[in-house]
Amino acid sequence: MTQDKVVIFDTTLRDGEQSPGATMTHAEKLEIAGLLDEMGVDIIEAGFPIASEGDFNAVSEIAKNADNSVICGLARAQIGDIDRCWEAVKHAAKPRIHTFIGTSPLHRAIPNLTMDEMAERIEQTVTHARNLCDNVQWSPMDATRTELDYLYRVVEIAIKCGATTINIPDTVGYTAPRESADLIAKLIENVPGADEVIFATHCHNDLGMATANSLAAVEAGARQIECTINGLGERAGNTALEEVVMALKVRNDIMPFQTGIDTRKIMNISRRVAAVSGFPVQFNKAIVGKNAFAHESGIHQDGMLKNAETFEIMRPEDVGLSGTSLPLGKHSGRAALRAKLEELGFEVGDNQLKDIFVRFKDLADRKKEVFDDDLVALMRTSSDPEDERLKIEKLAVRCGTEGPQVADMVLNIDGISQMTTQTGDGPVDATFNAVKALFPHEARLQLYQVHAVTEGTDAQATVTVRMEENGRIVTGQSADTDTVVASAKAYVHALNRLLVRREKGGSDKAEISYKDVG
Numbered sequence: 001m002t003q004d005k006v007v008i009f010d011t012t013l014r015d016g017e018q019s020p021g022a023t024m025t026h027a028e029k030l031e032i033a034g035l036l037d038e039m040g041v042d043i044i045e046a047g048f049p050i051a052s053e054g055d056f057n058a059v060s061e062i063a064k065n066a067d068n069s070v071i072c073g074l075a076r077a078q079i080g081d082i083d084r085c086w087e088a089v090k091h092a093a094k095p096r097i098h099t100f101i102g103t104s105p106l107h108r109a110i111p112n113l114t115m116d117e118m119a120e121r122i123e124q125t126v127t128h129a130r131n132l133c134d135n136v137q138w139s140p141m142d143a144t145r146t147e148l149d150y151l152y153r154v155v156e157i158a159i160k161c162g163a164t165t166i167n168i169p170d171t172v173g174y175t176a177p178r179e180s181a182d183l184i185a186k187l188i189e190n191v192p193g194a195d196e197v198i199f200a201t202h203c204h205n206d207l208g209m210a211t212a213n214s215l216a217a218v219e220a221g222a223r224q225i226e227c228t229i230n231g232l233g234e235r236a237g238n239t240a241l242e243e244v245v246m247a248l249k250v251r252n253d254i255m256p257f258q259t260g261i262d263t264r265k266i267m268n269i270s271r272r273v274a275a276v277s278g279f280p281v282q283f284n285k286a287i288v289g290k291n292a293f294a295h296e297s298g299i300h301q302d303g304m305l306k307n308a309e310t311f312e313i314m315r316p317e318d319v320g321l322s323g324t325s326l327p328l329g330k331h332s333g334r335a336a337l338r339a340k341l342e343e344l345g346f347e348v349g350d351n352q353l354k355d356i357f358v359r360f361k362d363l364a365d366r367k368k369e370v371f372d373d374d375l376v377a378l379m380r381t382s383s384d385p386e387d388e389r390l391k392i393e394k395l396a397v398r399c400g401t402e403g404p405q406v407a408d409m410v411l412n413i414d415g416i417s418q419m420t421t422q423t424g425d426g427p428v429d430a431t432f433n434a435v436k437a438l439f440p441h442e443a444r445l446q447l448y449q450v451h452a453v454t455e456g457t458d459a460q461a462t463v464t465v466r467m468e469e470n471g472r473i474v475t476g477q478s479a480d481t482d483t484v485v486a487s488a489k490a491y492v493h494a495l496n497r498l499l500v501r502r503e504k505g506g507s508d509k510a511e512i513s514y515k516d517v518g
Contacts, residue, residue: 006248006257007224009200010036010241011045012273013058014074016232022277026058032229032276033062035269036069040260041241043070043096043224049088050081056088063092070094070135077101077125086132097129098167100139103146103154115150122157130162137165139202144170144183152191159193165224166197170213173206173236177216184220200224203239205231210239215247218257229273230281230288242266242287242319250314267320287319298333305335328375330364337375346379389414389499390439390492397427397484409434409488431488435495443469443498450483463490472501 013029016022024032029047036044044066046059063071071092075081077099089095101122102110108118122138129136138158140146155166168183175183180201188194201217201224203210214225231240245261270288274281283290293316295301303310316322328340334357341348341356348356356379394410404423407430411418420437424430432445447466463486465476476494480486 003223004257005223006218006259007042007198007200008040008241008245008259008261009043009045009072009224009226010041010228011202011226011238012036012228012232012241013062014045014047015226015234015238016228016273016277017047018234019232019237019277019279022232022279024276026054026061028276029058030061030065032269032273033066035265035272036229037066038262039265039269040262041069042260043072045072045074045098045226046089048074050075050084056084059085059088060091063089063095066092066094070096072096072098072137075099075129077121079125079128082125082129082132086129089133094135095133096135096137096165097133098137098139099125099129100141100167100169101125102142102171103140103151104142105147106145107142115153119154119157122154123161126158126161126163134164136163137167137200138163139167139169141169142171143168144175144179145172148186152187155187155191156193159191159197164197165200166194167200167202167224167226168217168222169202169226170204170210171202173204173210175203175213176207176209177212180213181216181220184217184222188221198223200226201239202226204234205236205238208236210237211243211247214239214244215255218248219255230270230279230285232273232277232279240286242270246287246314246319249318263318264320293321297331298336301336302333305339328360328364330361332360332364341375341379344375388496390435390495392488392492393417395431395485395488397430399427399430405430407431407434409438411435411438411492413439427484428487431484432491435488435491439495441469441495441498443467443474443495446473447475448487450487461486463487465490465494467494467498469498472498474498474501 013032017024033044033046044062046062047055049056049059059073071089071094073085073089075085075097082097082099085097089097101118102108103118113121126136126138140151140154143151158166168187170180180203184199184201188199199222201214201222203213210231214227218225225239225244227239227241227244228237229241231237245259245263248255248257248259249263267288270281281288286292293312295304295311300311328336334353337357337360338348338353391412392409393412396408397405399405404425405427406421406423407427408421409419409431418438420434422430422433422437424433444467445465446468447464449464451462461480461483463478463483467474474494474497476490476492476497478486478489478493480489
């Protein structure tokens with residue numbers, strides 16, 4: 001391996017799945033592994049084969065289907081674990097066995113092993129793994145809290161027994177970047193045979209320094225980074241793949257290292273991992289968060305409109321996004337408002353913009369989310385009634401434990417009453433199917449929210465619906481003591497707004513909605 005190459009080792013399917021509640025199905029594991037393989041990840045740690053029959057089968061299937069990546073399985077320092085791991089990964093074109101044992105005083109106390117007894121076990125198990133596979137990784141768990149002299153000793157043993165990669169885990173996220181770099185440098189300098197293996201770093205994020213620790217280790221000589229998509233993992237998670245890869249790309253001037261990752265696939269796999277794991281990405285998460293390329297401040301928006309590099313150090317396209325988002329809110333300025341109105345098809349003069357801007361600010365102070373249709377409404381005079389080409393005349397639903405649920409609807413369309421009966425997975429789904437049957441459309445439902453206005457069983461439900469069609473984003477809202485009726489009215493309200501947007505000739509660009517004014 002060339003000195004400027006950094007190997008990316010992804011453990012989303014092993015360490016990431018260990019997050020409480022993040023268990024993935026067999027099919028989901030295969031899907032994520034396929035995406036990682038396509039993305040250019042060098043090594044995929046596909047699972048812990050001894051843990052369960054399901055884990056074994058997933059690792060085995062991933063190994064059979066991988067086209068490019070090394071497929072790795074995890075094994076404790078036990079012969080049975082290592083044999084089971086080999087049975088799973090041996091189907092891969094490029095298999096790897098990863099075996100580990102806790103070497104710190106706290107972890108040595110668990111199996112009640114002396115330093116010498118643990119050293120003997122490391123020698124025995126690493127040798128056994130190497131006899132099965134020529135690609136063996138060894139990890140001293142909790143390495144950063146292991147006595148330095150003992151760490152030198154056991155790393156030397158693992159190298160002599162045939163380990164080709166030595167991983168130094170910061171298992172509890174205790175290390176700071178300077179310590180991380182110093183430890184790697186000392187190991188390379190003091191352990192015989194260190195120049196013949198690859199040193200890796202596996203950092204947890206308990207103190208929020210996982211990515212910084214990983215990059216510091218690379219600068220000190222480590223050439224493999226262990227990470228997960230979205231930083232998923234035990235407790236506070238791991239080093240995030242997207243963060244280290246983009247940091248190496250953006251700061252290549254001070255960290256001149258290369259990876260084989262296709263960064264344009266980052267956003268897609270981030271969203272899939274969030275979906276299958278059930279762990280949503282926080283809005284302000286670096287690289288993949290919803291707000292990572294969003295600018296609401298008027299000063300920032302003005303700068304972005306003139307030159308994107310004023311407030312963005314990377315391009316959204318580099319991670320698979322279509323472009324920057326300029327959410328309109330109470331911090332937005334006239335330049336951003338004018339640009340958005342022009343995109344929606346409205347040409348405004350300076351005096352008109354001044355008047356609209358005052359009303360826009362008033363709306364932003366009162367409303368948390370400002371969408372395209374809100375701006376369209378601002379452009380219409382307050383005396384103009386909202387066009388209602390669609391009106392619900394009658395609605396009756398039949399639901400219960402025996403499905404499918406049924407909705408009978410009479411919908412007035414442009415003054416003509418039309419009737420249908422439709423089924424669905426629940427009364428709301430059946431109701432929406434009825435509307436679509438009477439008024440066919442291609443709008444996609446982005447959001448369906450129900451909020452109770454008051455407490456009690458007779459509470460009035462406020463339903464909000466957000467829909468998107470060719471980049472036009474509209475919301476509809478209605479309230480009723482019957483949640484299904486409120487849902488139907490909100491859905492039709494959104495469609496009526498969409499029809500107004502069509503007539504106004506708004507943008508067809510698919511874009512993130514304009515949100516978050518606090």
